[in-house]
Amino acid sequence: MNVLTEPQIATIKDAARKLTGAKRRAFQAQVTLDYLDGSARRAERLFGWSRKTVELGLHELRTGMIEQPQFCKL
Numbered sequence: 001m002n003v004l005t006e007p008q009i010a011t012i013k014d015a016a017r018k019l020t021g022a023k024r025r026a027f028q029a030q031v032t033l034d035y036l037d038g039s040a041r042r043a044e045r046l047f048g049w050s051r052k053t054v055e056l057g058l059h060e061l062r063t064g065m066i067e068q069p070q071f072c073k074l
Contacts, residue, residue, distance in 0.1 A: 002035045004046070013047055022066045025057030032058065 004012070012031055019027055028043065032054055036042040040054040060066050 004035060009046065016047070016049065022060065025053060025060060027057075028054050029057030029061045033061075 016024055016027055016031075028047075028049055031047075032038055032040060032043045036046065038058065040051045040058065043049050043054045044051040056067060
């Protein structure tokens with residue numbers, strides 16, 4: 001695991017906040033692979049990202065298949 005400084009963490013969090021949907025998940029997954037040994041739990045703890053979202057991003061990165069949002073119909 002690479003050690004990130006507080007300014008680097010702030011920059012990564014800011015970049016993720018500016019993205020949406022599949023682009024955000026891809027960014028979060030790549031950061032998790034590059035700096036956190038692929039651990040969604042570490043990403044959750046360090047960046048405050050949803051572990052499930054990071055796991056989905058990692059899955060999408062591995063398979064190349066982007067999940068479509070599911071909407072509930074009442």
